[in-house]
Amino acid sequence: MTRVDDAGPGRARDPASCRFVVLGAGGLGSPAILGLLAAGASRITIVDDDRVAASNLQRQVLYNIADRGRAKTDAALQFARMRGAHLDRRGVRMTRAGLHDLLDELRTTADSRSVVLECSDDASLKFDVNDVCVARGVDAVIGGVLGWRGQITVVQPGGPCLRCLFEQPPPPEITPTCGSVGVIGAAAGFTGYWMTLLALRVASKQPVGPAFRTIDSRTGRCTELALQRRPQCPACRGAPESDQPGFLATRRAIQS
């Protein structure tokens, strides 16, 4: 079993003792899950309602051509079993309310600590995950990838969050997507594996530091923008979720 022990006596935790919740088993989720399995994580829950498509196999490395049309959660479970591991899978579309319910369920099944890896391609879901995890004091690693570039934000209890940096997601009608811009498969792999490394450090109670991380795989340049809590951030102020301006604005933008 992998141990993470560079933090000094009494601080290291075995990643197998932590529950990792991976939202999205696509371009980012595939390498993230591979990395978690390789690290010896044994409590992994994956959430995805999509099916495997041949056109995405270049970056969704958990799957092969024989998996076309299968639920990603089923194909991912089979992959894990072939490696002697197991995945807890949920074939549903994740929502804000659904994440609350899932974290409640995991907490009542003796998993006292969870780290959420947000690997979907849904910008509004990333903010929903941020808000839920801030409200509940749950660690989250929120990632995204487009073209050659990836980005990652680590959200931890008491620290700055995604909404401290961005008040709300951009309107969907002006947001480039993987479908419109494309994704370099290796950029998704790089970003997904980096998300796993950060999640393992968080799970092991090792310092990560509040930063907005970006990766430009054309140049190999990685940057870290130090984050600070924004006094007006509704998520960090603990405003009721339905009263958060960003939440309402986001919903209006999606519904318009």
Ligand SMILES: [Zn+2]
């Ligand atoms: Zn905040």
